[in-house]
Amino acid sequence: MITVFERPKALTAVKTHYCPGCTHGIIHRLVAEVLDELGVQEDTIGVSPVGCAVLAYNYFNVDMQEAAHGRAPAVATGIKRVHPDKVVFTYQGDGDLASIGAAEIVHAAARGEKITTIFVNNAIYGMTGGQMAPTTLVGQVSTTSPLGRDAALQGYPLRMSELLATIEGAAYIARVSVHNPQEVAKAKKAIKTAFELQIAGRGFTLVEVLSTCPTNWGYTPKEALKWLVDNMIPVYPLGVKKTLEEGRV
Amino acid sequence: MLKVEFDEDRCKGCELCTDACPKHIVIMADHFNAMGFHPATVVQQEKCISCGFCARMCPDVVITVRKEEKK
Amino acid sequence: MAKVLMKGNEALGEAAIRAGCRYFFGYPITPQNEIPQYLAKRLPEVGGVFLQAESEIAAINMVYGAAGCGARVMTSSSSPGISLKQEGITYIAGAELPCVIVNMQRGGPGLGSIQPAQADYFQAVKGGGNGDYRLLVLAPATIQEIVDLMGKAFDLADEYRNPVMILGDGILGQMMEGVEFPAEETPVTLAAKPWATTGAKGRKPNVINSLFLDPIELEKHNHHLQQKYERMAKEVLWEDYKTDNAELVLVGYGSSARIAKAAVDLARAQGIKAGLFRPITLFPFPKDALQEACKHAKHVLTVEMSMGQLVEDVRYNLEFKVPVHFYGRSGGMVPTTRAVLEEIIRWAKSGKE
Numbered sequence: 001m002i003t004v005f006e007r008p009k010a011l012t013a014v015k016t017h018y019c020p021g022c023t024h025g026i027i028h029r030l031v032a033e034v035l036d037e038l039g040v041q042e043d044t045i046g047v048s049p050v051g052c053a054v055l056a057y058n059y060f061n062v063d064m065q066e067a068a069h070g071r072a073p074a075v076a077t078g079i080k081r082v083h084p085d086k087v088v089f090t091y092q093g094d095g096d097l098a099s100i101g102a103a104e105i106v107h108a109a110a111r112g113e114k115i116t117t118i119f120v121n122n123a124i125y126g127m128t129g130g131q132m133a134p135t136t137l138v139g140q141v142s143t144t145s146p147l148g149r150d151a152a153l154q155g156y157p158l159r160m161s162e163l164l165a166t167i168e169g170a171a172y173i174a175r176v177s178v179h180n181p182q183e184v185a186k187a188k189k190a191i192k193t194a195f196e197l198q199i200a201g202r203g204f205t206l207v208e209v210l211s212t213c214p215t216n217w218g219y220t221p222k223e224a225l226k227w228l229v230d231n232m233i234p235v236y237p238l239g240v241k242k243t244l245e246e247g248r249v
Numbered sequence: 250m251l252k253v254e255f256d257e258d259r260c261k262g263c264e265l266c267t268d269a270c271p272k273h274i275v276i277m278a279d280h281f282n283a284m285g286f287h288p289a290t291v292v293q294q295e296k297c298i299s300c301g302f303c304a305r306m307c308p309d310v311v312i313t314v315r316k317e318e319k320k
Numbered sequence: 321m322a323k324v325l326m327k328g329n330e331a332l333g334e335a336a337i338r339a340g341c342r343y344f345f346g347y348p349i350t351p352q353n354e355i356p357q358y359l360a361k362r363l364p365e366v367g368g369v370f371l372q373a374e375s376e377i378a379a380i381n382m383v384y385g386a387a388g389c390g391a392r393v394m395t396s397s398s399s400p401g402i403s404l405k406q407e408g409i410t411y412i413a414g415a416e417l418p419c420v421i422v423n424m425q426r427g428g429p430g431l432g433s434i435q436p437a438q439a440d441y442f443q444a445v446k447g448g449g450n451g452d453y454r455l456l457v458l459a460p461a462t463i464q465e466i467v468d469l470m471g472k473a474f475d476l477a478d479e480y481r482n483p484v485m486i487l488g489d490g491i492l493g494q495m496m497e498g499v500e501f502p503a504e505e506t507p508v509t510l511a512a513k514p515w516a517t518t519g520a521k522g523r524k525p526n527v528i529n530s531l532f533l534d535p536i537e538l539e540k541h542n543h544h545l546q547q548k549y550e551r552m553a554k555e556v557l558w559e560d561y562k563t564d565n566a567e568l569v570l571v572g573y574g575s576s577a578r579i580a581k582a583a584v585d586l587a588r589a590q591g592i593k594a595g596l597f598r599p600i601t602l603f604p605f606p607k608d609a610l611q612e613a614c615k616h617a618k619h620v621l622t623v624e625m626s627m628g629q630l631v632e633d634v635r636y637n638l639e640f641k642v643p644v645h646f647y648g649r650s651g652g653m654v655p656t657t658r659a660v661l662e663e664i665i666r667w668a669k670s671g672k673e
Contacts, residue, residue: 004301005312026306065388083389
């Protein structure tokens with residue numbers, strides 16, 4: 001028999017602390033698969049965020065730096081400027097990237113910083129127990145929008161991929177989902193493209209992955225995937241928002 | 250060796266694999282694993298087509314998928 | 321080599337380069353802008369990297385990333401910007417990373433003023449960021465001293481895996497003095513850093529981190545850090561000026577120490593047995609040397625550009641055995657030699673009443 005699927009080498013065997021059905025596990029694995037396929041595991045330095053993925057340094061089998069909340073793109077900038085030949089990535093949630101870290105991600109993209117950011121958007125703050133995120137949908141209940149997000153008081157969700165795609169230094173900005181095996185395959189392809197463009201020195205790359213938070217949304221993992229499809233995709237359309245891939249506009 | 254093998258003690262019982270399987274052969278076992286979840290499993294190994302969809306959807310790298318070598 | 325006339329901020333930049341610093345991340349703020357400006361020109365000349373970050377917060381986090389990779393890296397700012405960096409600094413201290421942080425102090429609190437001050441002493445030596453950590457703090461008083469201490473600053477940062485702060489002020493940054501640099505060919509031996517993130521080839525991955533979710537582990541880590549700070553105690557540096565028989569000892573650091581020194585000379589000319597104790601390391605504080613300098617003192621007078629910060633440590637380190645007085649100006653105002661002399665005379669006379 002030949003093995004067609006097993007744990008990638010760039011992922012450790014450590015059992016994750018993520019909730020059952022949390023898509024962080026899928027996304028971590030996709031990044032690890034891509035690093036394996038590109039043969040860069042030993043040349044990669046990752047930056048973990050503050051959020052559910054704060055312990056990502058235990059799960060990625062590469063050199064890792066833990067960053068302060070929102071500052072991963074700045075930390076990654078320091079790393080990449082010292083080691084321009086290494087593959088550098090940040091892995092960030094919606095609070096980390098779109099709230100406290102909004103300036104850092106914009107400026108990393110503006111500088112065309114040759115790093116890859118994996119942006120996990122689950123429309124809520126997971127680790128701290130379900131507060132509103134900049135990506136929380138209008139009307140969505142959270143612990144700090146208990147009556148549902150009221151646009152008049154609490155504003156509208158941020159479409160970070162579209163925002164960042166307007167920046168010249170961005171080489172690849174894509175939004176994907178992981179709600180079924182076909183989308184998982186597309187997500188992996190986008191992540192691989194992002195890393196390839198980093199390695200080719202084309203500029204800043206980011207893949208926004210629509211994700212579930214069954215625990216804080218109050219759904220089972222399977223129900224959460226359905227909620228994502230029904231509610232998040234209309235607000236956060238999937239697709240490549242900007243690319244400098246050869247032959248593509 | 251099994252075509253689809255579940256490392257039961259890694260499974261958190263999320264059931265995402267049960268929907269992913271196009272042959273509908275992934276089920277949740279009756280027993281509990283060490284973490285207290287019903288682990289996913291496949292009994293009807295002969296129906297597995299080694300597509301790997303279950304493993305793709307699994308957040309916890311529970312599943313190893315193999316296929317028979319063509320002779 | 322020959323002496324050159326240079327502005328303090330620029331000399332500081334050049335000194336960092338001579339000390340082997342090849343990475344600088346910073347943000348403009350008065351009165352230290354000549355530091356990033358000078359390094360923007362000079363670092364590319366030596367194959368280094370200068371980057372103006374989007375904020376002081378981003379800059380200190382870039383320092384964290386670079387330091388985690390084993391690089392010799394520096395950032396600079398002034399008081400309000402240093403406040404912004406506090407989170408990054410505590411992360412650097414917790415993750416045990418080496419770096420140099422320069423604070424050219426200005427008036428505060430808040431946005432304050434752009435003139436010189438020394439009101440960040442507490443922030444520098446007592447923390448400023450959360451948690452039990454210490455910076456090794458160097459307080460040069462002349463531009464030459466900035467240059468002379470710079471190599472040591474980076475070496476100590478590497479040796480102790482700790483951030484080192486150079487606590488200057490707007491006077492030092494803006495003034496011009498003659499200064500000599502170490503020869504450019506002086507080789508800088510850099511310590512090996514097996515803990516750095518460089519790509520995990522042929523070894524287990526390294527993790528740079530200050531998070532220890534298990535409180536048992538975090539307590540152990542805190543003990544480890546404290547032991548490091550105790551070992552740092554041997555790095556004390558200070559200057560004694562005419563303290564051998566001094567009955568009135570002035571204590572000050574940086575620019576206010578220079579003013580105090582001039583006042584000491586004027587006082588001596590009037591027959592007052594004044595002296596100056598100038599700590600150069602503010603942490604570790606040269607306690608034994610201070611006590612030795614004050615052994616004949618009937619009065620101690622701390623001179624600072626603040627509302628009274630160093631004075632607390634002087635009282636504490638003298639174990640309250642001698643009366644310690646305070647004279648200071650704040651808000652960017654600078655003490656005059658005359659005013660300091662009047663204070664000396666006042667306290668010298670007071671014992672005779």
